[in-house]
Amino acid sequence: MLSVISGPLKHRSLIGLHIARRKVHCSMALTTKILKVDQSSIRFGSDDELSISDKETEQNLKTAADVIKNSDDVVAFPTETVYGLGGSALNDASVKSIYRAKNRPADNPLIVHISSISQLYRILLPKGYKIPSIYEPLMSKFWPGPLTILLPVGEDSPLSKFVTAEQPTFAVRMPKHPIARALIALSDTPIAAPSANASTRPSPTLASHVYHDLEGKIPYILDGGACDVGVESTVVDGLVNPPMLLRPGGVSVEEIRNADTQWQDVILAKKTAGKTEAVKTPGMKYRHYSPTARVILFINCEDGSKTVNEFLESKKIPENARIALLRSKYFEPASSISNKIEIERLLGSTGSEISRNLFKYLREVDEMGVDFILVEGVDESNEGLAIMNRLSKAALEVVNGSFK
Structure with a gap:
């Protein structure tokens, strides 16, 4: 009834x-x-x-x-x-x-x-x-x-x-x-x-x-089961001119700009507020989204296998450390990169899949007791802006391009 x-x-x-x-x-x-x-x-x-x-x-x-x-x-x-x-x-x-x-x-x-x-x-x-x-x-x-x-x-x-x-x-x-x-x-x-x-x-x-x-x-x-979007909401401030996007999230900046001419010139707030600056919205000041394991974020690394292997061989990670890999569009399977990687998860190939799986897999491999989580970054278009916003706050270190 x-x-x-x-x-x-x-x-x-x-x-x-x-x-x-x-x-x-x-x-x-x-x-x-x-x-x-x-x-x-x-x-x-x-x-x-x-x-x-x-x-x-x-x-x-x-x-x-x-x-x-x-x-x-x-x-x-x-x-x-x-x-x-x-x-x-x-x-x-x-x-x-x-x-x-x-x-x-x-x-x-x-x-x-x-x-x-x-x-x-x-x-x-x-x-x-x-x-x-x-x-x-x-x-x-x-x-x-x-x-x-x-x-x-x-x-x-x-x-x-x-x-x-x-x-x-x-x-x-x-x-x-x-x-x-x-x-x-x-x-x-x-x-x-x-x-x-x-x-x-x-x-x-x-x-x-x-x-x-x-x-x-x-x-x-x-x-109520699994969440569909997987990252927090987008936060915008239309009380200032030009309007600002304070936190990227479930609605992309491209969607905001396409919604109306008043939002075509929306600007992105800096990723973090200063020590004495008021925080208008969550996610602007403090470190967030971090598992217990150390997160290493790889960006601009379409040669993923080479870059990750060079990083692992650089002795920046202890020999006996347990390592997990979260890969998406370009990185090859862990078995093709290094035998030092014990666990891997595929985040997905689309922005919506990666958003939905990001926090889930960060938590899952962390609870398996790994020491380091290597994560493949994505480009910052569409859902990628919110994904990289979260990863940049979670990461202990960022590896940019071919490892030196």
């Missing part, structure tokens, strides 16, 4: 009643439970009406939504990009729980996730404010989806100051994944959510990745 939750859900007094009814969960010695959720049973109508046909899915989503709405705890859930670690963006204690579970630097702001544009206007934006027209073509084409935009924080904004790291803007997106969107709709609460991994570790694309990093630190993980 189909159960229907009318939407958008009625907005209750989100500041007073929201906190007064809050149940405090003990944050110590938590038992982390994995809750199965069937994304195929979730539907959104043209008016944002949510329907869930599977009873177990509905109950597990309601369990997680209750944590978001009525406690200071956080839950992990799948999005189309990576798994997110979500808490109420309106509650200081919930946002602090995110930072604490991840061991995340306090000046690294969070992205706010909404279930609908009407929810964004109803809860987060000042009365009478209109989203700048420069964003309209992007929202029309990429929402719901892996695109995040920057908006100003109003004087009376209900957002926690810890979401924005006390900056005058906040980052917001509407995820496409039905589980993520349903969780936000059921709680009727904008959710602050970075990736659901320990800080600096590769982002999680499976529920098992989240459990590996955060077991005992959060109460629930909603398991």
Whole structure:
């Protein structure tokens, strides 16, 4: 039998009643439970009406939504990009729980996730404010989806100051994944959510990745299977002229430029913010995406076999080290390169395949106990820009061209 939750859900007094009814969960010695959720049973109508046909899915989503709405705890859930670690963006204690579970630097702001544009206007934006027209073509084409935009924080904004790291803007997106969107709709609460991994570790694309990093630190993980995109959302700032792409991600810069003439001159922000520079969005300042093993990134190496073999023979890696190779378009199989390579994985031949497999294979070979991970870089067109952004932050060393 189909159960229907009318939407958008009625907005209750989100500041007073929201906190007064809050149940405090003990944050110590938590038992982390994995809750199965069937994304195929979730539907959104043209008016944002949510329907869930599977009873177990509905109950597990309601369990997680209750944590978001009525406690200071956080839950992990799948999005189309990576798994997110979500808490109420309106509650200081919930946002602090995110930072604490991840061991995340306090000046690294969070992205706010909404279930609908009407929810964004109803809860987060000042009365009478209109989203700048420069964003309209992007929202029309990429929402719901892996695109995040920057908006100003109003004087009376209900957002926690810890979401924005006390900056005058906040980052917001509407995820496409039905589980993520349903969780936000059921709680009727904008959710602050970075990736659901320990800080600096590769982002999680499976529920098992989240459990590996955060077991005992959060109460629930909603398991919706593998994430489709595999890298985080693209973040753009249309409040400046010319507009800026702050973080490459699931929407390519080529797609942004082709969306509208206002975005044809979009410029790319530098890869990292300075020590004293404010961080407008996640991924601009700190080292990220790093496994325990040392990552060596090879770029401009179409002669991959020769370059990798020369690097291995240079004695830069100890003789008894365990080595894994992640290859894609040009590198030959490990057996043709060097007998020192013990493990290899094929990331794929297309940008979308490499994006989807990147974090998964970084984690997989790392958990096999290797000491070094050699990764074949890709060109920075289309999905390649986001892939290389992540790899450059994960790499201990970059080998450029034929090894010297």
